[in-house]
Amino acid sequence: QKEVEQDPGPLSVPEGAIVSLNCTYSNSAFQYFMWYRQYSRKGPELLMYTYSSGNKEDGRFTAQVDKSSKYISLFIRDSQPSDSATYLCAMGSDSWGKFQFGAGTQVVVTP
């Protein structure tokens, strides 16, 4: 079993819809949770960064962490075609500084 599970998609939504992404994990030591967006042939860029449980909102993006269920989510409101990309979840524990990445979910927002 992988430490981080993420559905690779693709996930296709119409413009304006809410995109819902999630990851599950098995290592209870993870405390830092991140979502990255990666366009084709580019490096990942950080979207959201959350420590421990709770919600965090930034513009159209909302990240949720439920440590009791070992489940994290990213919601994108009012999706745009420019949101079409692969979204990677990543997580780690403070003590060792390495991340474990999910496989990435490809999102396609159609006009």
Next chain:
Amino acid sequence: GAVVSQHPSRVICKSGTSVKIECRSLDFQATTMFWYRQFPKQSLMLMATSNEGSKATYEQGVEKDKFLINHASLTLSTLTVTSAHPEDSSFYICSARGTAGGYTFGSGTRLTVV
């Protein structure tokens, strides 16, 4: 915000030659650099972790003599793929951690070995 400049963005080399990839932190000191490789439609796989002035720590299955990592300064880390072969063709990405915490990725290098 923090920026990591990675060069080259794309390189094609002949089998048996060596290729050097550079990552520079432009406005912060990168105490730790992580090097990843990514195959098409797959996630990032950590290859090695390097701290400034120390030898890199390689993940299991990664040949340290083939993937040479140098982190000689707080703003520069290099990955050299030695005696490259077609199976080394991949997308290589660095990620830098600064003294204040947080991680910043480079833009990646697409290596094609022919």
